[in-house]
Amino acid sequence: MRLIVCVKAVPDPGIPVGAGPGDPAWDPASWIWDLNPPDGAALTVAASLRGTEGTVTAVSLGAHAPQALRRALAWGADRAVLLADRGGEDLDIVTTARILAAAAGRLGFDAILCGHAAIDGQGESLPAVLAGFLECPLVSPVVEAWREADVLVARTRLPHGRRALLQPRLPAMLAVEGTPPRVDATLPVHLQALTAPLDMWDVSSLGLGAVAPQVSRLDLGPPRPRPKKIFTPDSRLSAAERLRQLMTGGRVEKKTELFTGTPAQAAEHILGALRREGSIA
Amino acid sequence: MSVWVILGPGEMPPASGGLALLAEARRLTEPAGEVTVVLAGTAVPVEASAAHGAARILVLDAADGWAGPIVAVEALTDRLRQECPEACLLSASRWGSEVAGRLAARLGAALLPGCVGLTRDGAGRLEGTRPVYGSRLVARVAATGESLQIVTLRPGSESSSPGTGHGPATAERIPCTGRPDWIRDLGEEQVPPEALDLGEADVVVAGGLGVGSRQGFALVEELAGLLGGAMGATRMAVDAGWAPFARQIGLTGRIISPRVYVACGISGSPHHMDGVRQAQLVVAINTDRHAPIFTYADVGIQGDVREVLPALIAALRRLRPEARDAAALLGGAAGMPGPLDARR
Numbered sequence: 188m189r190l191i192v193c194v195k196a197v198p199d200p201g202i203p204v205g206a207g208p209g210d211p212a213w214d215p216a217s218w219i220w221d222l223n224p225p226d227g228a229a230l231t232v233a234a235s236l237r238g239t240e241g242t243v244t245a246v247s248l249g250a251h252a253p254q255a256l257r258r259a260l261a262w263g264a265d266r267a268v269l270l271a272d273r274g275g276e277d278l279d280i281v282t283t284a285r286i287l288a289a290a291a292g293r294l295g296f297d298a299i300l301c302g303h304a305a306i307d308g309q310g311e312s313l314p315a316v317l318a319g320f321l322e323c324p325l326v327s328p329v330v331e332a333w334r335e336a337d338v339l340v341a342r343t344r345l346p347h348g349r350r351a352l353l354q355p356r357l358p359a360m361l362a363v364e365g366t367p368p369r370v371d372a373t374l375p376v377h378l379q380a381l382t383a384p385l386d387m388w389d390v391s392s393l394g395l396g397a398v399a400p401q402v403s404r405l406d407l408g409p410p411r412p413r414p415k416k417i418f419t420p421d422s423r424l425s426a427a428e429r430l431r432q433l434m435t436g437g438r439v440e441k442k443t444e445l446f447t448g449t450p451a452q453a454a455e456h457i458l459g460a461l462r463r464e465g466s467i468a
Numbered sequence: 469m470s471v472w473v474i475l476g477p478g479e480m481p482p483a484s485g486g487l488a489l490l491a492e493a494r495r496l497t498e499p500a501g502e503v504t505v506v507l508a509g510t511a512v513p514v515e516a517s518a519a520h521g522a523a524r525i526l527v528l529d530a531a532d533g534w535a536g537p538i539v540a541v542e543a544l545t546d547r548l549r550q551e552c553p554e555a556c557l558l559s560a561s562r563w564g565s566e567v568a569g570r571l572a573a574r575l576g577a578a579l580l581p582g583c584v585g586l587t588r589d590g591a592g593r594l595e596g597t598r599p600v601y602g603s604r605l606v607a608r609v610a611a612t613g614e615s616l617q618i619v620t621l622r623p624g625s626e627s628s629s630p631g632t633g634h635g636p637a638t639a640e641r642i643p644c645t646g647r648p649d650w651i652r653d654l655g656e657e658q659v660p661p662e663a664l665d666l667g668e669a670d671v672v673v674a675g676g677l678g679v680g681s682r683q684g685f686a687l688v689e690e691l692a693g694l695l696g697g698a699m700g701a702t703r704m705a706v707d708a709g710w711a712p713f714a715r716q717i718g719l720t721g722r723i724i725s726p727r728v729y730v731a732c733g734i735s736g737s738p739h740h741m742d743g744v745r746q747a748q749l750v751v752a753i754n755t756d757r758h759a760p761i762f763t764y765a766d767v768g769i770q771g772d773v774r775e776v777l778p779a780l781i782a783a784l785r786r787l788r789p790e791a792r793d794a795a796a797l798l799g800g801a802a803g804m805p806g807p808l809d810a811r812r
Contacts (some may be wrong), residue, residue, distance in 0.1 A: 200602045279609075281572050281579050308600045312581040312620065315569025319541075324650035325566060340654065347671075347696035348664040352654035401578040401615065405595065405608040440763040443752075445770045450779035453769045457730075457751055457776075458783055460767040464749045466671060466695060466728050467787070 188241040188334065190233045191291050193301040193317070194226040194259050196251035200306060206409060220251040222258040225302025227367030232332050233300050234263035236339065246290055248272045248283065253385060260380035261372040268294070268386045272398070279402035280313050288320035289393040296358055298339060303328040303362035314362035324355040327362035469501035469592055470553040473522070474544070476508045476563035477534050485559050485623055490522060492621065493557055496588060504553065506544065508535040508563075525639040535644055537566040543644045545574050548616065555594055560620040568620045578611035580619045594619065661692035661699040666717065671697030672726040672744075674717055675705055678733020678754060678773055682710045687777040688732055694784045697726070702740050718743040732773040736761025753777075 198204070198218040205213030212218075233243045245259035248270035256267035270290055272278060278286070291299055299321070301314055318325035330350070332341040341361060343351045355361075372380075390398055418436065420429035446456045461467045471493045479486040493503045505522040509530060528535040528543050535543065548556070548571070556571070558564035560582050572579040583596035594617050595610045611617045666672060673692035675685050685705070692699040701711035703720055717724060718740040725746030732753050734740065741764055744750070752765035753773050762768045769776060 198601055204601055204604050279579070280569075280581060281577070284569075284573065306602060308582065308598065308602065312565050312569040312572075312579060315537075315566040316573050316579065317569075318566075319570035319573025324538075326651065327562065327566075344668075345656065348659045348661075348669055348698065349696065350657050350659060352657065354652040354654055356650050356652075399612070401576075401612055402580060402609050403612045405610055407600070407605055407607045410599065410603065410606045441750075441766060443762050443765045443768040445757055445762060445768045447770045450771060450775040451783070453753070453771050453776045454779040454783040457767060457769065457780055458787075460749065460751060461695075461728065464728060466749075467784070 188297045190243045191296045191299045194247045194255045195223045196220040196255035197223045197307040220254045222255045223305045224366040228365040229300040229363040230262045257380045261377045272390045279400045284316035300361045303364040318360040325360045328364035329361045472504045472556045474506040529641040530644040541570040555617040560622045577616040577618045664698040666722045669698035671695045671728045672700045673730040674700030675732045676702040676734035677704045685710045735759045
């Protein structure tokens with residue numbers, strides 16, 4: 188099975204990002220970049236689907252893509268393709284997906300995988316746009332996938348603790364959720380990945396013509412601080428009650444009426460509450 | 469300015485998500501613009517959409533009642549090419565994100581995904597605000613060209629002011645072609661309550677010392693399974709060996725925010741209740757009428773869990789005699805699609 192995994196480099200969520208221009212920590216070049224964790228989960232799924240004669244090709248673009256690709260090689264990718272996009276220009280999702288789709292078309296594939304989201308918040312919708320360009324089915328969010336003879340079966344997450352078993356027509360796009368397994372590759376494997384060759388493809392060689400971002404970033408800054416809620420007791424209450432509320436941090440007890448009855452009556456009482464809440468039909 | 473609001477299953481008015489998107493579209497199109505609402509199914513609330521600000525309503529006439537993402541994209545592509553609205557608003561749900569992504573690919577549109585705020589600049593162009601780098605920074609983004617702008621808005625980020633009527637709306641049906649045979653549904657399965665992650669579960673049924681024994685926890689587990697939820701436990705119950713540590717809730721275990729929390733034989737000590745402070749509905753069953761849990765509970769039952777739980781389990785099974793798992797008991801209101809229907 189020929190598998191492509193689209194991977195992305197994201198900043199380490201633990202590093203400080205600075206308060207604004209002028210702060211040394213504001214410069215993205217000073218941040219630690221690594222593989223997006225859900226993309227690592229996609230690599231794990233791809234490795235399990237590969238079989239004996241299959242291949243897993245990791246593809247990435249962007250200024251920090253080499254870090255992600257080398258991590259992908261350490262975690263089981265057979266080959267890494269770096270799409271050079273004219274100096275790491277900050278591309279929007281549609282343009283990124285267009286480039287990835289062209290690269291996937293050149294590589295050929297039975298399934299294309301990626302993380303269902305990027306933890307830096309900039310990869311949302313990429314699987315859907317990519318599936319749109321490739322005109323193939325999208326299965327998301329995949330928690331597990333396996334092969335049964337010539338078909339691929341994916342287990343996806345649904346609400347209420349349910350899982351759906353889906354069999355997409357191939358070629359298909361799988362958006363995988365989760366994090367890679369905690370057992371990392373060994374040090375020699377990581378060292379080998381650090382020196383392994385990356386296939387460099389220039390985006391201009393993909394036959395896309397002019398590649399210009401359709402969305403531009405106007406500015407970037409820290410979020411507005413959330414207003415802090417300060418508890419103030421209700422002035423209509425007595426002084427003793429207000430003092431009590433202040434001492435308990437403002438926690439107001441719920442005025443629950445205790446239900447006492449037979450177990451069967453109690454069960455009906457609970458079912459009524461669950462029905463009103465919408466938990467049961 | 470002309471804005472289309474495309475609503476999928478579970479997002480139609482009077483659902484709060486759909487109303488909020490409509491209100492946002494009305495705000496962006498004022499004073500002279502027009503809001504067109506696309507409802508992805510036939511059993512849809514046309515009047516409610518009109519009452520909340522839609523000037524025109526398009527109903528996707530899907531063969532099986534609800535239009536999945538691929539069917540919706542097939543039906544809307546040509547229409548959007550013909551009418552050329554300035555923007556389309558969708559919810560950043562699974563359905564909305566897939567429709568937005570596929571439409572952007574087909575139409576060469578500018579996609580602004582996962583926005584938490586929208587404004588218009590002087591030229592009428594949309595500017596979206598979206599959190600990036602794990603919400604530690606906020607980026608302001610805008611389309612560079614004149615192409616269609618497709619925006620997905622995260623739930624809860626839209627303006628809260630309700631939309632108002634915009635005169636009599638016209639409803640038009642758009643025929644949809646059959647479902648493409650792209651994905652074969654092999655069925656569903658329920659994750660057992662002892663394996664379902666506590667953080668993922670909408671419903672958590674937890675037991676404390678009042679459950680009485682390891683065998684008593686089988687009832688807790690059975691109830692959790694019937695409600696499609698996960699099983700939890702207090703530290704005392706875990707220390708007693710009745711449940712594994714992975715099921716422990718509280719300051720020394722997991723901190724969760726389920727929609728429903730059923731506390732069985734739990735006294736309600738502060739370090740346990742800190743773990744479920746965000747639960748929306750708390751049901752407590754305890755023999756002690758003075759137990760602190762009742763000050764946190766929305767529904768309080770004074771009774772022995774070893775008697776109440778079997779009665780509750782029997783009542784749940786009576787609801788649907790054929791029900792052997794949660795899938796048959798759960799679901800939305802009659803006539804409305806459940807989350808499963810949003811798949812395809």
